[in-house]
Amino acid sequence: MTNFTRRPLIAAVAATALTLPASGCAAGSLGTSEDGQGGAGKVSIHFLVDSGENTTASAKAMVAAFTAVNPDVSITIESRPGGSDGDNIVKTRLATGDMPEVFHYNNGSLLQALKPEQTLTPLDDLPGAAQFDRDFVRSTQGRDGKLYGGPWGTAYGGGIFYNVPLYSKLALQIPKTWDEFMANNEKIKASGVAPLAQTYGESWTAQLPVLADYHNLKTAVPDFGEQYTAGRAKFATTPAALAGFQHIQELRDKGYFMKGFASAKLNDGLKAVATGIAAHYPQIGETASGLKDVAPDHVDDVGFFALPGPDAATNGLTVWPGNGMYIPKTAEGDKLEAAKRFVAFSATQPGCDAYSQGSPPQGPFLTPECQLPAKVSQVAKDTQAYFRAGTTTPALEFESPVKGPALEQICIQVGTGQVDATKGAELYDQDVKKQANQLGLPGWQ
Amino acid sequence: MTHTAPLTNQAGTARTRPPRAGRSRRRTGPYPLYFLLVPAVIYGVFFALPTLLSFYYSFTRWDLFTATWIGVDNYRAFFGEQALVTGLRNTLVFGVLTSGAKVVLGFLLALMLTSKIIARGYLRSVIFFPVLVSTIGVGLTFTILMNPERGLINQALGTIGVAGPGWLTDPALALISVALVDIWKGVGLATVIFIAGLVSIPTEYYEAAALDGASKFQIVRNVMLPLCRPATASVITLSLIGGLRSFDLIWAMTKGGPGFASDVIASVIYKQYQAGFYGLSTAGSVVLFLLVTIIMVPLTWWLNRGEDN
Numbered sequence: 001m002t003n004f005t006r007r008p009l010i011a012a013v014a015a016t017a018l019t020l021p022a023s024g025c026a027a028g029s030l031g032t033s034e035d036g037q038g039g040a041g042k043v044s045i046h047f048l049v050d051s052g053e054n055t056t057a058s059a060k061a062m063v064a065a066f067t068a069v070n071p072d073v074s075i076t077i078e079s080r081p082g083g084s085d086g087d088n089i090v091k092t093r094l095a096t097g098d099m100p101e102v103f104h105y106n107n108g109s110l111l112q113a114l115k116p117e118q119t120l121t122p123l124d125d126l127p128g129a130a131q132f133d134r135d136f137v138r139s140t141q142g143r144d145g146k147l148y149g150g151p152w153g154t155a156y157g158g159g160i161f162y163n164v165p166l167y168s169k170l171a172l173q174i175p176k177t178w179d180e181f182m183a184n185n186e187k188i189k190a191s192g193v194a195p196l197a198q199t200y201g202e203s204w205t206a207q208l209p210v211l212a213d214y215h216n217l218k219t220a221v222p223d224f225g226e227q228y229t230a231g232r233a234k235f236a237t238t239p240a241a242l243a244g245f246q247h248i249q250e251l252r253d254k255g256y257f258m259k260g261f262a263s264a265k266l267n268d269g270l271k272a273v274a275t276g277i278a279a280h281y282p283q284i285g286e287t288a289s290g291l292k293d294v295a296p297d298h299v300d301d302v303g304f305f306a307l308p309g310p311d312a313a314t315n316g317l318t319v320w321p322g323n324g325m326y327i328p329k330t331a332e333g334d335k336l337e338a339a340k341r342f343v344a345f346s347a348t349q350p351g352c353d354a355y356s357q358g359s360p361p362q363g364p365f366l367t368p369e370c371q372l373p374a375k376v377s378q379v380a381k382d383t384q385a386y387f388r389a390g391t392t393t394p395a396l397e398f399e400s401p402v403k404g405p406a407l408e409q410i411c412i413q414v415g416t417g418q419v420d421a422t423k424g425a426e427l428y429d430q431d432v433k434k435q436a437n438q439l440g441l442p443g444w445q
Numbered sequence: 446m447t448h449t450a451p452l453t454n455q456a457g458t459a460r461t462r463p464p465r466a467g468r469s470r471r472r473t474g475p476y477p478l479y480f481l482l483v484p485a486v487i488y489g490v491f492f493a494l495p496t497l498l499s500f501y502y503s504f505t506r507w508d509l510f511t512a513t514w515i516g517v518d519n520y521r522a523f524f525g526e527q528a529l530v531t532g533l534r535n536t537l538v539f540g541v542l543t544s545g546a547k548v549v550l551g552f553l554l555a556l557m558l559t560s561k562i563i564a565r566g567y568l569r570s571v572i573f574f575p576v577l578v579s580t581i582g583v584g585l586t587f588t589i590l591m592n593p594e595r596g597l598i599n600q601a602l603g604t605i606g607v608a609g610p611g612w613l614t615d616p617a618l619a620l621i622s623v624a625l626v627d628i629w630k631g632v633g634l635a636t637v638i639f640i641a642g643l644v645s646i647p648t649e650y651y652e653a654a655a656l657d658g659a660s661k662f663q664i665v666r667n668v669m670l671p672l673c674r675p676a677t678a679s680v681i682t683l684s685l686i687g688g689l690r691s692f693d694l695i696w697a698m699t700k701g702g703p704g705f706a707s708d709v710i711a712s713v714i715y716k717q718y719q720a721g722f723y724g725l726s727t728a729g730s731v732v733l734f735l736l737v738t739i740i741m742v743p744l745t746w747w748l749n750r751g752e753d754n
Contacts, residue, residue, distance in 0.1 A: 088719040095509035113721055118510060200614070200703060260594045262614030262703060405720035406528070406705075413704035418616050427527055434522060438506060438722050440513075 043338040044074045045331075046100030048093075050086055051079040054289040055104065058153070058358030065354040066345045073338045075102075083204050084405065087113075094119045099328040101339040104152050107140040107324045108394075111148070112401035112439065121327040121336065122146040127344050133366040135321035139398035149324025150343035151366035153355055156285035157317045157383045158212035158395060159306045163276045164378065166193060167303070174305050176312035178247070185256050188279045194258035196251055197278035198415060199269040201262070206411040208282040209251075209307070210244035215318040215393040216309030217241050225399030231436060231443035236425035243309075245421035245428075248414045262416065267294045274298035282307065284320060288379040289359040304382040306391075316391030317383070321398060322366045363387070401439055404431030503728035508721065519728035528705040528713050535620050536709040536736075539627075539695075540688030546628045547684045548677065551635025556665065558636065559643045569640070573633040580630070584697025587626045588613065613699050616706035623698050623707060627691065635680045642676025643669060678748035682741065689737050710736070 049059040056079060063075045078100055080089045087110065093099045094114060105111065114120070123129065124147045129137075132151060140149040160181075167174075170191055175181035185195035199205045217224055220240035227233035235241040251257065258278040260268070266287060273281040274295035291299045306317040325346055327339045345351045352370035355361070361372055363383040372380070386392050397403045407428055414424040436444040503519055505512035523529060558569050575583065590597045591612035599609030612622040650668050659667070670677075692711035695701065701708035701716070708716075714729035 084719040091721050115508065203702060262611055263592055405716065409702060409704050412702060416616055416703050418704050418706065430527065434722055434725065
């Protein structure tokens with residue numbers, strides 16, 4: 001084992017050894033450390049967020065609210081793309097010591113891939129940390145048990161958006177089992193509406209039928225997360241895990257996908273389910289914040305239910321316990337102090353209100369400090385119902401650090417009929433092996 | 446042609462340059478050795494060293510902080526990668542298809558553009574323009590044009606009653622569609638090289654062929670084709686290397702999708718890099734390097750053989 005500390009050299013090697021022009025790292029990295037020395041005693045920090053419209057709006061609102069009460073700090077927002085391009089930028093900027101003082105990112109398995117113990121500042125002493133949502137804390141801890149992030153936004157569910165007016169027109173019930181769901185789809189198709197929106201033009205959206213099925217998987221195999229992390233349980237050989245892939249194949253084989261699904265993007269899918277072009281859209285609830293922009297007159301025409309499983313009695317929602325705000329180890333002194341204050345602010349009522357201004361919340365906040373606004377979307381109400389009933393399960397990526405990078409492409413392969421469900425699950429089992437090996441987990445050699 | 450030119454040049458320099466002061470005669474070249482220093486350092490630091498280091502890192506599990514030696518595991522994983530099987534085939538298909546089309550189309554266009562036609566200069570510019578445009582810009586533009594429902598191409602086909610295919614969304618067609626765009630974008634460069642080759646053929650050959658009563662076709666077949674062989678070799682070499690390691694256009698248009706249908710080796714490597722498997726992606730780069738070398742070295746040798754005779 002060799003330990004390298006000469007980061008700039010390593011970075012140069014990483015950039016050139018690939019011989020590829022598009023590594024895209026460190027956009028706007030010039031001058032992150034030197035600028036903003038202007039005002040006397042004023043601390044200037046940077047905040048890196050993904051470039052989604054809602055995230056940007058929330059970040060702007062949060063910065064404005066924070067600097068209004070903390071005039072000694074100035075914050076510049078930097079943006080990065082989402083998806084795997086964004087993962088790449090976050091990893092590279094952390095590795096080269098070029099990360100802004102605060103950044104927003106996923107928790108769970110994506111956070112584990114950043115090796116938080118080595119790269120991030122522990123935030124256990126954040127005010128109010130003891131009260132943070134338990135699932136959020138668990139999925140934002142490093143392997144050393146320390147908390148590495150403050151909450152960003154709300155928890156949200158992964159399930160199925162449905163068109164409310166269509167459901168009342170056809171007198172359909174919210175399905176509690178997969179069979180009921182397929183029966184609904186049949187009626188919807190007979191009425192001349194496409195039962196399901198899929199948006200393969202934006203590939204990450206393709207994986208929801210598998211990811212959001214985790215509540216059902218865990219109900220059937222309670223220790224799946226553990227066994228899977230240890231390399232003993234596999235998707236292809238666990239019937240309840242294979243079900244996610246089979247559902248994609250079944251929906252495709254029956255011709256339930258909307259027209260143009262192969263090139264459609266997230267906003268096309270949202271618009272389709274809001275305006276009744278498609279009846280259903282498997283998604284994470286958080287994306288409903290975008291409805292106000294793509295279909296402003298139909299925001300409340302979209303409802304939300306959990307991905308139905310085999311048994312109505314165990315119906316429940318797979319949830320994502322929010323996202324995190326993180327501080328890299330490279331932040332020091334005044335800047336570190338200011339960064340911590342900013343992260344702490346996001347977990348107070350004024351911080352949450354600022355967040356809501358940019359992105360209408362689609363689930364409960366992650367700290368008891370924050371209350372939801374009086375008027376929330378239909379999706380938020382439907383999500384809340386599962387939280388109140390206590391029938392929620394955090395997604396697999398929060399129980400296990402192992403998530404393969406190619407799940408979205410494999411789901412698209414199944415959904416376009418290039419491979420069948422079993423083959424898809426086998427391919428995914430091979431894909432996750434690389435992540436497990438990269439993390440050095442035992443049991444995967 | 447391109448290869449013999451430097452030789453005559455050197456010989457010419459040696460003959461015509463008058464001998465300078467005595468000590469310069471001991472040197473092998475006309476410039477002092479330290480002129481080499483700056484380029485050598487730049488080349489060493491930014492090319493030779495990373496290349497050598499990448500061979501080392503390809504045998505490690507590497508997260509940019511620590512590198513653990515794991516032997517050939519990366520290569521085993523890379524060749525076990527299912528995207529690689531399609532990727533390898535796609536790389537070859539893409540390379541051969543684009544390079545072949547550029548040679549044929551480039552030669553035909555060059556024939557047309559060296560003959561006496563109207564607006565020759567303007568047409569030459571038009572053919573060359575796509576080469577100057579940013580690849581990413583071209584990729585995004587064609588992605589919009591090729592959209593199956595809203596794209597201009599299928600709408601145009603629709604007006605004459607043809608239902609256009611899903612150019613980039615049909616797994617069987619995606620790679621071909623990207624290849625077509627690559628040909629459109631790259632054929633201008635091939636044409637320019639061919640024009641240079643054709644223009645440099647001395648007119649005596651044409652006169653001799655005309656005296657012997659050769660037809661137009663025979664002139665192309667027996668005079669032009671053999672005599673612009675160095676240009677053909679350059680076009681094949683350049684476009685095949687470009688095709689084998691092409692990445693930007695594919696990434697801009699399909700990101701290797703749908704699924705893995707249009708993945709090439711370079712995009713597979715990039716995906717491993719994105720996922721943070723730095724050792725694995727470095728191993729992939731080494732594989733690509735070896736593949737290009739194995740194909741190109743014998744091919745270049747074969748294309749250039751006999752050129753000195």
